[in-house]
Amino acid sequence: MGLDVRRLLELHTWRAFDVDDEGRVLAGSDETGRVQLVELAADGTATPLPHLTGVSTAKYVKGERAVVVEHDSGGNERGQLSLLSLGDQEFTPLVHDERYIHRLMGVLPGRVVYATNRRNKVDFDVAVRNVFSGAEEVVYDRGGSQLDAKLSPDSRYLATTIGADQANSMQLLLLDTMPETEDDQVVELTGADEETNIGHVGWLPDGSGLIVTSNRDREFKAVARYDLASAHWTWLVAAERHDLTGWLSPDGRKLLVMTNVDGVARLTVHDGTTGRQLDEIQLPADGWLSYPLPDPVFSPNSRYVALTFSSPTIPMDVLLVDLDSAKxxxxxxxGSQQAGLVEPTHVRANGQIPCFVYGSGTSAVLFLHGGPEGQSQRRFDPLVQGLVAAGHVVVVPNIRGSIGYGKTYYAADDRRKRLDSIQDLAVLHDWLPSIGVDPAKVALWGRSYGGYLVLAGLAFLPERWAAGVDIVGISSLVTFLENTSPYRRRLREREYGWLDRDRDFLEEASPMNKVDQIRAPLFVVHGANDPRVPLSEAEQLVAAVRGNGVECELVVHDNEGHQMANLDNKLATYPRAIxxxxxxxx
Known part of the structure; x- marks a missing residue:
């Protein structure tokens, strides 16, 4: 049937972490089986940097030949920060305490901005640390889960995004580090109870305001300017039916805007003041270039943008955009590593559910994304390609609850609407015969929240599925919320429901409480160090399914967390699953 899944898993990928004024890109390559740092010259020449295990991101220290690296151990997501001198090629611990999380938020000349939960393991404070002297100041300690934090150019103000009360909503706060009174210290730019999603936030170069990606008072995300003096919002770039994301150049002159068109990225350059379109960036193919891939990043002089780009036939490349020429x-x-990769078609199943459809045949796999606030995009996935190579149609849907289709759509599975999204699986199953699939030959495959959907589908719609593959999935919403890491519980309760007042529904929506209905064989994969979905979620499910006499395989990796990062583990697991x-x- 053509492609070999082991070869597909071995295809190496690149990601762009930062770019300097000469067009050198600080990149990550997984050619060795785990992500390692590499510096790419503007002509593509690659210089490997010293090995460090568990690299998640890295940034240049402006004005120095040095790099700040965030890394963890065994997938535990407890990020530590180290300083790499590009001169002597040596790492120096910068912020290390394995008990706590340290998230790299930004690097300024000689300083690093990071968020940490070391005060109580739940709330994240924001600290600014001198990378050379070690002097440190905590600039925010008012609680919440910090999703982003940006210091103003004069370092007086901190714009920070924290999780809000509503599902998939954030609150944008402005902190004055030198307030006239204590009451003036924090200003709420959006309300805690607003249904507002905040994307990228950046400062104007003179510190007079912010460029914010948001769907505040809108159905779709657009790009706005917030003026500090007038407290006025001005929408710069918007689209009627698509989410936008904007990144402002350091000099404030240009605004890079990505339009999300059914999981395909369109990239344009706009005037940073007026929002007027100046150029369209020609990408190599219809593909994707933002979350869950690294975001685009500007060089300090605003000339270059480094992109991480993927399409179904391009595993993951680093692109360098010269904004002077739009080249x-x-x-x-x-993309040259493997011929024969399959491109999908985009359809709306039953006229309503957006899907990418790969391959053709009489058996099918529904490949379900995580989140639930996620989206399946038009990008490379070795497992999708491997399933197609094995002879299956692979349908990659964006059922209700997915982002990219407006506020109403992503809120359609929140809390007590959870089981409504399971019915989308039934709609997809009913639609599959229209593309030639035998309804008796359909499997579910998903990771994280997608794993929950697999288990819920098997438990609540048991007559429809021939098999399921659950990767780091939730088997009980109750035990998941009780046992997830303390810093994650509140963020997940706002999506799934609150233990203290929604327990009855959480029990109702938990596959574990319908496990006796599961009749399809299961393949379960989990990482022992998963801080999000504990291993106990897999263990209790497997014990119950096996106890009912249903075939169920379990694969546990002791050196993995919520993501499977090691190539050897992928090679030992995914061919077996397929x-x-x-x-x-x-």
């Missing part, structure tokens, strides 16, 4: 250069070429599905659908 795009691919510094890597991951073989399992293929056997069940034969």
């Amino acid at each position: 795009v250069t691919s510094l890597t070429d991951t 073989e399992f599905v293929t056997r069940q659908l034969a």
Whole structure:
């Protein structure tokens, strides 16, 4: 059937973390089996940097040949910060305490901004640390989960985004580090109870305001300017039916805008003051370039933008955009590694559910994304390609609750509407015969929240599925919320429901409480160090399914967390999972 899944898993990928004024890109490559730092020159010449385990992101220290790196151990997501001198190629611990999380928020000349939960393991404070002397100041300690934090150019103000009360909503706060009175210290730019999603936030170069991506008082995300003096919002760039994300250049002259068109990225350059479109960036293919990939990043002089780009046939490349000419250069070429990769078609199943459809045949796999505030985009996935190579149609849907289709759509599965989204699986199953699929030969595959959907589908719609693959999935919403890491509980309760007042529904929506209805064979994968969905979620499910006499395989990796990062573990697990599905659908 063509492609070998082991070869697909071995295709290496690149990601862009930062770019300097000469067009050198600080990148990550997984060619060794785990992400390692590499510096890419503007002509594509690669210089490997010293090895460090568990790299998640890195940034140049402006004005120095030095790099700040965030890294963890065994997938535990407890990020530590280290300083790498590019001169002597040595790492120095910068902020290390394995008991706590340290999230890299930004790097300024000689300083690093980071968020940490070391005060109580729940709330995240924001600190600014001198990378050379070690002197440190905590600039925010009022609680919440910090999702972003940006210091103003004069370092007086901090714009920070924290989780708000509503599902998939954030609150934007402005902190004055030198207030006239204590009451003036924090200003709420958006309310805690607003249904507002905040995306990228950046400062105007003179510190007079912010450029904010948000759907405040809108159905779709747009790009606005907030003026500090007048407290006035001005929408600069908006689209009637699509989410936008904007990134302002350091000099404030240009605004890079990505339009999300059904999971395909369109990239344009706009005037940073008026929002008027200046250029369209020609990307190599219809693909994707933002979350869950690294966001685009500007060089300090505003000339260059480094992109991480992926399409179904391009695993993950680093692109360098010269904004003086709008020229795009691919510094890597991951698409040449493998011929025969399959492009999808985009459809709306039953006229309503957006889907990418890969391949053709009489057996099918529904490949379900996580989140639930996530989106399946038009980008490379070795497992999708491997399932197609094994002879299956792979349908990659964005059921209700997915982002990218407006505020109403992503809120359609919140809390007590959770089971409504399960009915979308039934709609998809009813639609599959229209594309030639035998309804008796359909499997579910998903990771994280997608794993919950797999288990819920098997438990609540048991007659429809021939098999399921659950990767780091939730089996009980109650035990998940009780046992997830303390810093995550409130953020997840606002999405799924509150233990103290919604327990009855959380029990109702938990596959564990319908486990006796599961009749399809299961393949379960989990990381022992998962801080989000504890291993106990898999263990209790597998014990119950096996106790009912249903075939259930379990694979646990002791050196993995919520993401499977090690190539050897991928090679030991995913070919088995695809073989399992293929056997069940034969």
